[in-house]
Amino acid sequence: MRITRQAADARRGRLVRALAPLLTLSLVGVGATACGGSSGSDTSKVTLTVGLFGDFGFKPLYDEYKKAHPNVEINERTAQYADHHKNLAAHLATGTGAADIEAIEVGYISQFSAQPGKFYNLLDYGAGDLKSQWLDWKWQQGLSTDGKSLVGLGTDVGGMAMCYRTDLMAKAGLPTKRDEVSKLWPTWSDYIEAGKKYQAKVPDSHFFESAGNMFRAMVGQAPVGLYDDKDNVIVGSNPDVKKSWDTTVQAIQAKMSAKLTAWTPEWTAGFQQGSFATIVCPAWMTAYIETNAKDASGKWDVSAIPGGSGNMGGSHLTLPKQGKHPKEAADLLKWLTAPEQQAKVFKATGNFPSLPKLYDDPSIKNFSKPFFNDAPTGQLFAEAPKAVKPQHMGPKGGDVMQTVQQGLGRIEEGKQKPDEAWSQVLKDVDKLK
Amino acid sequence: MTAQVSTARPAPPLAARRPPRRTRAWLHRLDLKGSPYLYIAPFFVLFGAFGLFPLVYTAWVSMHDWNLLSDDHPFVGLRNYTELFVDPYFWNALGNTASILVLSTVPQLVMALGLAALLNSRLRGQTFFRLGLLLPNVTSVVAVAVIFSQLFGRDFGLINWILRTLHLGTVDWQSGTASSQIAIAVMIVWRWTGYNALIYLAAMQAVPTELYESATLDGASPLQQLRKITIPSIRPTIIFTVLVSTIYGMQVFAEPQLFGGGGPDGVTGGKDRQFQTLTLYLYEHGFNRFEFGYASAIAWVMFAVIVIAAAVNYLVIRRIRSAS
Numbered sequence: 001m002r003i004t005r006q007a008a009d010a011r012r013g014r015l016v017r018a019l020a021p022l023l024t025l026s027l028v029g030v031g032a033t034a035c036g037g038s039s040g041s042d043t044s045k046v047t048l049t050v051g052l053f054g055d056f057g058f059k060p061l062y063d064e065y066k067k068a069h070p071n072v073e074i075n076e077r078t079a080q081y082a083d084h085h086k087n088l089a090a091h092l093a094t095g096t097g098a099a100d101i102e103a104i105e106v107g108y109i110s111q112f113s114a115q116p117g118k119f120y121n122l123l124d125y126g127a128g129d130l131k132s133q134w135l136d137w138k139w140q141q142g143l144s145t146d147g148k149s150l151v152g153l154g155t156d157v158g159g160m161a162m163c164y165r166t167d168l169m170a171k172a173g174l175p176t177k178r179d180e181v182s183k184l185w186p187t188w189s190d191y192i193e194a195g196k197k198y199q200a201k202v203p204d205s206h207f208f209e210s211a212g213n214m215f216r217a218m219v220g221q222a223p224v225g226l227y228d229d230k231d232n233v234i235v236g237s238n239p240d241v242k243k244s245w246d247t248t249v250q251a252i253q254a255k256m257s258a259k260l261t262a263w264t265p266e267w268t269a270g271f272q273q274g275s276f277a278t279i280v281c282p283a284w285m286t287a288y289i290e291t292n293a294k295d296a297s298g299k300w301d302v303s304a305i306p307g308g309s310g311n312m313g314g315s316h317l318t319l320p321k322q323g324k325h326p327k328e329a330a331d332l333l334k335w336l337t338a339p340e341q342q343a344k345v346f347k348a349t350g351n352f353p354s355l356p357k358l359y360d361d362p363s364i365k366n367f368s369k370p371f372f373n374d375a376p377t378g379q380l381f382a383e384a385p386k387a388v389k390p391q392h393m394g395p396k397g398g399d400v401m402q403t404v405q406q407g408l409g410r411i412e413e414g415k416q417k418p419d420e421a422w423s424q425v426l427k428d429v430d431k432l433k
Numbered sequence: 434m435t436a437q438v439s440t441a442r443p444a445p446p447l448a449a450r451r452p453p454r455r456t457r458a459w460l461h462r463l464d465l466k467g468s469p470y471l472y473i474a475p476f477f478v479l480f481g482a483f484g485l486f487p488l489v490y491t492a493w494v495s496m497h498d499w500n501l502l503s504d505d506h507p508f509v510g511l512r513n514y515t516e517l518f519v520d521p522y523f524w525n526a527l528g529n530t531a532s533i534l535v536l537s538t539v540p541q542l543v544m545a546l547g548l549a550a551l552l553n554s555r556l557r558g559q560t561f562f563r564l565g566l567l568l569p570n571v572t573s574v575v576a577v578a579v580i581f582s583q584l585f586g587r588d589f590g591l592i593n594w595i596l597r598t599l600h601l602g603t604v605d606w607q608s609g610t611a612s613s614q615i616a617i618a619v620m621i622v623w624r625w626t627g628y629n630a631l632i633y634l635a636a637m638q639a640v641p642t643e644l645y646e647s648a649t650l651d652g653a654s655p656l657q658q659l660r661k662i663t664i665p666s667i668r669p670t671i672i673f674t675v676l677v678s679t680i681y682g683m684q685v686f687a688e689p690q691l692f693g694g695g696g697p698d699g700v701t702g703g704k705d706r707q708f709q710t711l712t713l714y715l716y717e718h719g720f721n722r723f724e725f726g727y728a729s730a731i732a733w734v735m736f737a738v739i740v741i742a743a744a745v746n747y748l749v750i751r752r753i754r755s756a757s
Contacts, residue, residue, distance in 0.1 A: 081695075081696070089723065090720070092502075093723070261694060263695055264694040264695075266588050266589060269589050270588070273588075399722075406697055406701065409704035
C-alpha cells in the first residue's frame with residue numbers, strides 16, 4: 001500500500017483507500033473463522049446451510065439445537081428429489097454452491113461416494129465411534145468406494161409396506177382389516193388377482209397409482225437389482241428385472257394403473273381424491289400420504305407388502321468439502337442423525353430410523369397414528385430393515401430406474417407395445433453409461 | 434469531454450509549466466483518434482465477455498469429451514457432432530421444435546395482426562386495452578407454464594373438466610404428441626400475441642390516414658383495407674416479428690420443461706419424448722448427464738439451425754413482398 005501511495009497517482013490512491021477497509025474486513029473475517037475452528041469458545045455466529053429434498057422433518061429440531069448452541073444459525077433449503085441431486089453434482093464439480101450439510105438419497109449415493117475427495121471424512125469427526133448404532137448395510141452405503149472414508153451418515157431407511165384405502169377396498173368387496181389384507185396378497189400375482197377383482201367392481205377408479213412404483217418395489221425385493229457388485233448395469237441380463245417388468249406389464253394390461261407419475265400435481269391430488277386404492281409404501285411415503293390427503297384421515301391403512309420385505313429409498317447426510325465450518329456442521333450432522341432425533345422425526349413425519357436399537361424401543365414399537373387407522377407402523381416398518389440384505393446401488397442407480405419407469409409409462413399411455421418399450425429401455429439405459 | 438474541458442478552462446499563464454508542444458500535439462491526436470474507441474468500448478467489452486467468449490469457448494468444449502464430474506477432458510475432434518447427427522432423439526427434438534414453432538408462431542402472428550387492427554380503430558379506453566395486451570408478456574414464464582400445466586391436467590384440469598361436462602370425453606394432454614405440443618403452443622401464443630400486437634399497432638399508426646380515407650370513399654370494406662393497405666404498409670415490421678418469434682421459438686425451454694413436471698418427464702419432454710425441444714435436449718445432456726462436450730455440440734448445431742431458419746424465413750417473406 002505504501003508503495004502505491006508513493007507513486008502518488010491520485011486516482012489509484014483513491015481506489016486503494018476504497019479497497020482498504022474491505023481488505024481489512026475480510027482479513028478480520030478470516031481471523032475470526034480461524035479462531036472458531038481452533039478454540040470454539042468465540043462468540044461469533046456460525047451459519048450452517050442444510051440442503052435437503054422433500055420432507056426430512058428437521059425443521060422443529062433446529063430450534064432445539066440452536067437453544068443448546070447459541071452461536072449456530074441454521075438455514076434449510078429444499079429442492080425436488082431429482083433436481084437436488086443434479087444440483088449437488090454440479091455444485092461439487094464447479095467447486096461452489098453446495099450447502100454445509102447435503103442430503104443424498106440412496107439411489108444417488110454411489111455416484112457421490114465414488115468421489116470422497118469432495119467430502120469431509122466423517123471418520124475424522126468422531127463418527128467412527130458411532131458405527132455400532134447403525135444398521136450395518138446403512139453404514140456400508142455411506143462409505144466411500146475405496147472404503148477408506150465415510151461420506152455420509154444414515155438418516156432414514158425405507159422398509160416397504162403397502163398402504164391402501166379402506167373405503168375403496170370395501171367398495172370393491174375386498175377385505176379391509178390389515179391382517180386380512182396382508183393375507184390377500186402374499187405374492188405379487190395374488191396382488192394382481194386382487195386388482196382384477198377391484199377393477200371389475202370399481203371401474204371408475206384404479207387399483208394402484210403408477211406402474212413405475214410397483215416395478216421399483218419388486219426390483220427392490222430381489223437380491224440383485226439394476227447393478228451388479230462391479231458397477232455394471234445389468235438391466236438386460238438380470239432375470240429378476242425382466243420378471244418384475246413382465247409382472248408390472250400384466251398389471252398395466254389389466255388396466256389397474258392410474259397412470260400417474262410420482263410427484264406430479266395429479267399424483268398429489270390423487271391421494272385425496274381416491275384416484276387409486278393402493279400404493280407401495282416405504283416408511284417415508286406415509287409422510288407424503290399424510291400431507292397430500294389431509295382430509296382423508298382414517299381412510300388409509302397399512303398392510304404387508306406382497307413378495308416379502310425390501311428396502312426402497314432412504315438417505316444419508318454428508319459434509320461437502322466446500323463448507324467453511326466442518327466442525328460445527330459435523331456436530332449438527334451427528335446430532336440430527338442421533339437416536340433421539342431419528343425417533344422424533346419418525347413420530348412427526350413417518351421417516352423410519354436407520355438405528356436398530358430404536359426398533360425395540362417401546363415408544364417406537366408401539367407407535368401408531370390415527371391418520372393410518374392406528375396401524376402399528378413402528379412395528380410394520382421395522383420388519384424390512386432388519387431382514388434386508390441391501391442391493392448394491394450403482395453410480396447412476398436413480399437415472400437407470402427412471403429410464404425403465406419411463407418405458408413402463410409408455411406402455412401405460414398406450415404409446416408402445418411391451419416389447420418395443422423394453423428394447424427402447426435397453427437402448428436408453430446403455431446410453432446412460 | 435476532454436475537448437470541452439480544455440476549451441472551458443482559462444488559458445494558463447504562458448510561463449506555466451506546460452508539456453512541450455510536441456507532446457501536447459500527440460496527446461491531442463490520441464484524444465481525437467482514441468476517444469471514439471473508448472466510447473464504444475463498453476459494448477464491445479460486454480459483448481466480448483458475455484457474447485463472443487462463451488460462443489468460442491463452447492466451440493472449444495464441444496470438441497472434447499467433457500464430463501463435468503471428471504477431471505480430465507480428452508480431445509475428441511468432431512466426434513460429438515457425428516454422434517449427434519446419428520442420434521434419433523436429436524432429430525426427434527428438432528422435429529418437435531419445428532412443429533411447436535409452427536403451431537405457436539402462425540396463430541400468434543395472425544391473431545396479433547387482428548388485435549392490432551382492432552385497436553387501431555377508434556376505441557374507448559385505448560390505453561387500457563393496450564396495457565392489457567402487454568400483461569401476459571410481463572408475467573413470469575414459470576408462472577404461465579405452471580398455471581397452464583394445471584389447466585391442461587389430465588384428471589383435475591379445468592379444460593378436461595369442461596370437456597367432461599360437455600360430454601366430449603377427456604384428453605390426456607401430456608401423453609399425446611399433438612395434444613402436448615398444442616398445449617405448449619397455447620402457452621407461447623398466450624404470452625406473445627399481445628407483444629406482437631403492440632408492435633404491429635405502432636407500425637400501423639405510421640400509415641398515412643389519407644390512404645384509408647380515400648379507400649373508404651372508394652367503398653373498400655375494412656377487411657379489404659386491412660389486406661390492401663395495412664399489411665403492405667407494415668411489411669417490414671411483419672418480417673421483424675416473424676424473425677424474432679422464430680428465434681424465440683427455436684429456444685423454447687421453460688414451457689415444455691415445466692409442462693413435463695418435475696422429474697424425468699420434464700427433462701425428456703414426456704415419456705416418449707413427444708414434446709422434447711432442442712433446448713430441452715441440450716439440458717438433458719448438459720445439466721442432467723453433465724456431458725458438457727456433447728451439450729456444447731448441440732448448442733452449436735442449434736445456433737446453425739437458428740441462423741438457417743431465420744435466413745429461410747427472411748427469404749420467403751421477402752419473396753412475398755416482391756411478388757405482390
